Amino acid sequence: MKPTKVSRLLPLVACMAWAAPTVAGPSPVSTLAVIQGQAPEKARKITLYAVQEGRKTEIANTAVDEQQAFAFAIPSPKEGFYYLSTGSRGDTRIYLKPGDQLKLKMDAGAYTVQVGSPENKQLWQWQEQLGTISRHASLGDTATYLSFFPKLEALAPKVAALKKAVNTPNRKFNELLKYTMDVDVEYTAMSFLLMPHSKHPEKSQYPAYYRQIIQDKKYCDGRLLGNGDAGRIVRLYETFTHIMSTEKRQGPASLEENTRLFCNDTIKGLLITESLGGFRTYDKLTEAVAPVKQYLVTESQQQLYLAAEKGLRKFSAGEPGFNFSGEDINGKKVTFNDLKGKVVVVDVWATWCGPCKAELPHLQKLEEEMRDRNVTFLGYSVDETKDKEKWQAFVKEKEMKGVQLFGAGWSDITKFYDIKGIPRFMVFDQQGKIVTIDAPRPSTPELKALIEKILSKS
Template sequence: MKKYIYAPITLMMIFLFNSCQQNEIFLTGTVEGSDSTIVAISDFIISDTPDTIVVKDGKFSHKINIEHPGYYYFIYGEELKMIFLAPGYDLNIAIQATDSTTNYTFLGKGDLENNTLQKINKELDKLSFNQIESIPFNSRTKYIDSLFSALKNNFSNSVKHKKIDPIFVNFQKKYFDYNGAMLKTYFGLQSDIKDPSYFKFVDDLDLNNGQCLGIPVFRWFLDYHIEYLLEENLSKMDSIKRDQEGVRIIAKFEVIKNYENKIIKEYLMFTSIKQIIEYEGVEGFKKVKSYYDDFVKQDKYRDYIQIILNKKLLISKGKPAFNFTGIDKNGKEVQLKELNGKIVYLDFWATWCKPCKAEAPFNTLLSDEFKGKGIQFVSISIDDEKNLEEWKNFIKEDKNILHLRITKDKMKELTDAFQIKGIPTYMLIDQNGNFINSAAPRPSSSEIRQILNQLTQK
């Protein structure tokens, strides 16, 4: 009797063992011309939690398991190199570093695919976004189509007689398709195109293949496609409802909810929730928790959400704000703690940031309106030293805003401490130097006036 019980279990264990082996990838390599002791590998989905690989005596060796083929980051120092990995690859990466360049050579199973990919990436690096943008809009779509069609044809011809992984070939062709689609969708949104026929090219794309998540430009395209569908849905609402707080966020999640493919739907839910937490913190997560509970099931997604939630708790209401030191326009150092006794409205910005500069006049009006009411407006520039004069010229008319800049050596410490993922970012600090809100509304919003009025009436 026992043998009939154990036999299926034994077969299952053999199956699981073989499955794990089939998903394994072996990465080995050498590093020359550098003292670097670490390299790393990461997917494009959770790219800021890389799998670290130790380099010892100029060599490294690592084994990883992947579920599906796709593109990954290979991280060396500050360089991010896109590589292609598929189950069963046994890849050797030889890195030769000089003062000016870093060369990568691939050997072993997966070498032809990755050496081919590096040549393609060099061609793609030559593309100029500004050049494409400078082409008149009516001709731009045709130009993008011809550009990526030529790249795709050249690639097909170059691999025609080679023993190259057909999965890689298929992925790379889709890479060209989605790259073109991403650019066309982006420019369509930027130009506020109302004619739905402009977006007809989307009908020819495969939007329900979960394995395409292994293609980074497919995921970037999805972001823009969701924005298009969102704008389409919002345009059908009356203006009063559309402008209500939180409507846009919920409308976006309802768009994602309608995606057919469960794998893609879960990924989009995860990335959208992640973005909400990064910009609005724990309070933002509460707004969309029902979508998290219903649609985000994979452990890797849920674990990551928990990590960033725990991190956001460090800058949640009541937690002490980092006591940074900034330099004002006269060269004087100012610390945050010197402002204790006042409510502080922090604005992180830069002169090269268009949305930041668009908000600046509203910030000036707000600072004038609340002058003498116990609120200190502080704008913190993260500009490089080369933009110093531009910064001084831009801020010279502000009388009720304390303008500070951060030196390069203290920039990372500041952005890490305040968990700044993008600019503009606004925060509120209380009279004791503790956070009121690490994701405060923008100066142009109606909400910020309500919040400041409530704070000054206490």
Template sequence: MKKITTLLSLLGIGFSALMAQKPVTIEGSFAREKFAEVKLFKVVDGTSKPIATAQPNSKGKFGFQFFPEYEGLYMVGTGTNANPQGNYKFWLKSGDRLGISINDTAYSLTGVSNSKENQVLTQWYKMAWLVEWKSVYFSRNLSTYVDFFPELNSLLPKAKAWLAGPKATGNKKFEAALKDIVKLDLAFFAVNFLNTPRSAHPDKEELPDYYSSVSVNSVFPTAQKAYDYPWGMRAFSTILMRDRMKSGEKPKTGLEGTKEVFALINNDTLKGDFALDQAAVIKDYGKYLEFKNGIEEYILTENQKQREFQINSALATLKPGDKGYEFKFEDKNGKTVAFSDLKGKVVLIDTWATWCGPCKVEIPHLKKLEEAMQGKDVAIVSISVDEEKDKDKWKQMIADQSLGGIQLFASGWSDITKYYKITGIPRFMVFDKDGKIVTVDAPRPSSPDLKPLLEKYL
């Protein structure tokens, strides 16, 4: 039982949650001569993330069985997470069975065990297939606006009438989400068509009236509308680009241009997503920090914070004078201490762990350094990278060894070690009174060079 529970923990699945649900089973086959690797995708904040891969057998059959993390849209297909071609949407929940057959241009349901939700979703798929085909599969057909616009105009009233009719799935969550799925499909297909290579392009006057109703705020009144859709962020970016083009003015770049675009987006979370897209193309660390200061209030979700951290750490040169990483960790009493709390003091950071022999060797020398620096504007901060399971062991060692300074717990090799590219401990780092890097590879306390280095910046 312990091994099973550990495996489920690694997969991010709680044992009690597992016992409360049943797996989803997918049985698929190819109805074409050439087979291909098939992927199963989940939806994460408006993007598609592969979670499993299947190789078809000699007869073109493949399958998946998994415990769903959520009830909602997943995708199965031969495409990639960056390209919608060849990927198909399905609504999956605990215990569902899905049977599909993939041919050269589409999919069909097979078997008799498919859920009512996926039967309904497939009705919509078949109804919208030609519009999707001409929009998304642009490299495989010669469609232009001359034949696409009539198909789009024909689909719009059909979709509205179909949505108004009974669905009888018994699933209120799905039926509510279906309205968003249809709305987003229509907007995505319509705008994607205009932003993909064509042999002929329409004038503004030739656009159907539908396009005037498509804007970031009408399609995405909340960030969750984008986050629940497999191509949500791609649709958001594409529609936003068209919103920007409507002004007819050349878009500005940098922070000024980003703030101008904020005026087109009502939702603060989506402002953060747009800002991070702009941040990702900045190559200079100093310019990045200036940009970050102007958009930081819109970095709201955990995913956005991780994206920002990755951009920041990739650009950080870690050279003297660069701003130090703004960490936040709990001390031995559970109080949160941030790097910015230490401003006004020269800061010595020691990254260590209770299991680290070389770290223990430095403890007596670190104590002597603390005594020498008493009464001076020096903060000595020890950050443990022990795992969460060893937190009590860490606290006990602080007591047994009478460790002084500021003792913080990072719960493993956390962001601070990734930011400063720490792969071995102990690692000592020094920062000046303004929180700027002096060195991220300082002498150890056992070296006579450390004390003069600290005193130099007092």
């Protein structure tokens, strides 16, 4: 069968999904969402983004053909907002659910739905309304507040009536769009104030609408995380509140103060991760994040922070050691910082690792030789959670001394120090600073000599 235009243009990710084995249940075609359309004249590639915790995440891209046509096929998409991007002039927001068929024409800074679901038609109608102000809140627009403020004051009162007109059969979408309409207008209004213009207003000239944006606790609703611009929005709101404040400050607000603007922990975590790029030293980063680290509630937020911390570390001698943690044999949490005051020798190992077990007799001999010295030997197991009882039994059977911690797999310590193979031995001084993150093994005399050298300096 000759392939259709759509199938010729499908990104590889979709073709791979079609090659999956057949399973019982509904046909996979019934859950396939297809997006096709006409790209702007100079566009060469279209990128499709999903939304993950308030950020756009690329899931596919495709080249534009000689007729400026493009297409995507997305097997069983998670329902929600998606974004199409040509790399310039902003992104086109669409709504997808399994089985959707969408055809649109993209122009510079706008688009038209030619075939689409009720949700996409309703979303398009709203974005046409929003366009009356949003085009003036982008870089390169020459409008000043003299033309923007009247348009904002004309649209803002209409939003309540426009929300009443949202009436697709999809209740979930209806509620999301109504919520998003308020967010969109606020975002556009705040963005305008921070864009460079030839003429800027005094605060006294701001429309009354700006005052109602400020709330004691903002963005409590987790639905904001379904918006691909949520990261920008929370950072923008943080800046906007300081612009609107009458309080005179000696310096910028701390991260701890800024998280108090919001009442949803995941959104607080989003603000923290969006702020990470502003830190230039490890000490400033860790000092700022320490009081709010509990708000990094998702795995992706924790990994973003870990990457930022790692990016400011050099792992050279004299650098502070990473404050990793694990559970001891009794289930008590122990952190690296708890052990400061002694030389710390870390052994990263696992019960399934033959070379690790081969080093154990040598390690135990070294521990005995250093028994009365100012040294702590710490074993850090990377056994998986399912093997925790096996680890506990092994520790007891082999009478392993020192501090024995369970890390539940290849956790933070291995990711932070780029440990790809075990055993790995690391040595830290009495102040918790790195001596080496790739130390000799106990089966060689060099490890004992290194420890003796550190102790002789104290």
